[in-house]
Amino acid sequence: MRVVLDHITKQFDDVIAVNDFSAVLESGELVCLLGPSGCGKSTILNMLSGILPVTRGTIMFDNDDVTTMPPEKRGIGLVFQNYALYPHMTVMGNICFPLETQRVPKAERIERANEIAKLVHVDMLMNRKPGELSGGQQQRVAIARALVKNPRLLLLDEPLSNLDARLRLEMREEIRRIQQKTGVTTIFVTHDQEEAMSISDRIILMKASLLQQNDIPQNLYNQPVNQFVADFLGNPPINNIPGTLRDGVFTAQDGRAKAIIPEFKGLTSQNPVNLSVRSESFILDENGPIECQVTRVYQMGKEEMAYFNFGGTTFSAYIDAEKNLVVGSTVRLSLKRRGVFVFDRETGERIR
């Protein structure tokens, strides 16, 4: 099902939680709503589910305007952060419950519950109570309960945040597998950029009630529209070197360290800028424009994580371990084409 959010605004008293948010979700896509806590991503999810009313704007499911439709009529499946499985019912009871409400005959209920349980691999746990299941199993049951009524839209609210690291990896693959098998349009809310990068078709990144970028994961990483997007994605975080840019010459904040960067030729900014470079985008190069001191080196197998000082700013870079960097020595670096950006320090807008 295609979901259209058209200029959605949500206001709580005098706090604007979501500000003029527009996005289109194509049928069968898995879209991540990504952002730090309090950015409004869960509010959007709750508006899609109908739990929260929309202040302004419209929500369309295919050709239906669902903006004011009550939750039960929207045909959505919702998975909660802490699963909200009914503790007094067995797994079977939990999965059947939505169908019971829809007055599906008992035999069909059990058949459909068994079918969906097989899909999410909980078919051998049907007679257990939620309290007797591990976190991952509870998660699977919660997904089964959301999927059993064949929803048009599956909403997952930070579904992995209650799991330990290993289970999180496993479950995120599982969610992807289940989603692709059922082909249900899915929205996944998370604050974990790695999670979002690894499973989604598209990521919608938000900050403080505003949409920042809505794009495929690679583009968010390789073509961030602003400083926030560049900072939010990537591990280790992107290196931001503050300075000024005059006709392709980058001057660090101390005013002395200068780098003439050929790719930036002709580029000038009135405002101070950040030269933002991903750690993997530096190359050790005798003729490179950036002259800097090696401050620390960590062995990481075939690569080294090295820290450099340029004009008072420390940044990190992956360097081939064979280069044998010596702490305290001065080296020259050049920049790759990918993963190098210039942002306006005042507006956060991308200059290059």
Add this chain to the structure above:
Amino acid sequence: MKKNTVQERKIENKSFLSKIEPFLYLLPFLIGLVVFTLYPVINVVLISFKEGYSHLSRNFTEWGLGNYETVLADPRFGQAISNTIKYVLLVVPISTCLSIVIANLLNQKLRFSALFQTAYFLPMVTSITAVGLAWKLMYNKNFGIINYLLSFFGVDKIPWLENAQWSIPALVIFGIWNILPFTIILLLSGLQNIDPLYYTAAKVDGSSSLRIFFRITIPLLAPTIFLVCIINTISCFKVFSELYPLFNGKPGPFNNLYTVVYYIRYAMMENRKYGIAAAAAIILFMFIFVFTMVQHFIQNRTRR
């Protein structure tokens, strides 16, 4: 934590004083427990087996089951047991059902809910004797507000307190009203412990509020409901202070409303038969004990 610090102290200083120090702190409570609870309880058990016990001289003729035989043969005691069981079987289920409904309403975010809460909890902080006298006025056949209100529905004047047939309903209604606030508080706290997310989940699935109530609220509240039933059963078995002010200190208009505790009081205060009173008290204890065990058993069965 506490255990640790005590152990550490022991290692530091093993003197006699430090060993008995914790017991010294417990002593005031222990003295109270022994003097006011343990000693009377043991004494009641003993007295119940002493035949011809005189509370003045503390002499008795012989050990035996004579007191129990007398109590069980006394038709008044039979009446007391039957009245008490009737009272329990009426008050406990009705008050529990009413409380579940009221607690649910109070748990909703209604306007004036604070006001309602205060109103419902008022009986808890008022003296039952004073309230009982007020109810006595309300039950008055000719001038009581209850008959006045009922007259709007075309109900004839009911002789609540003058007629043997109506005296049990009068006592039961007052008993329910009296027990309601405590029950509601317990159930309300049980309700507030239910994660509202369950309701949201059920609502998203399209469940009606009635289905949510019976399929989610009630099962999740079941442990609290059981607790309430046990506590209320015990307190209803001991019904006395509800009865006393309603009928001028008599057990009903024609001495027809003996309850077990009233019987105990009567045997002791009016007949000075301490042995009889003690035996009746032990029998009451057995009743409460059996009922509570049955409830526990049911609770354990349903939990599984």
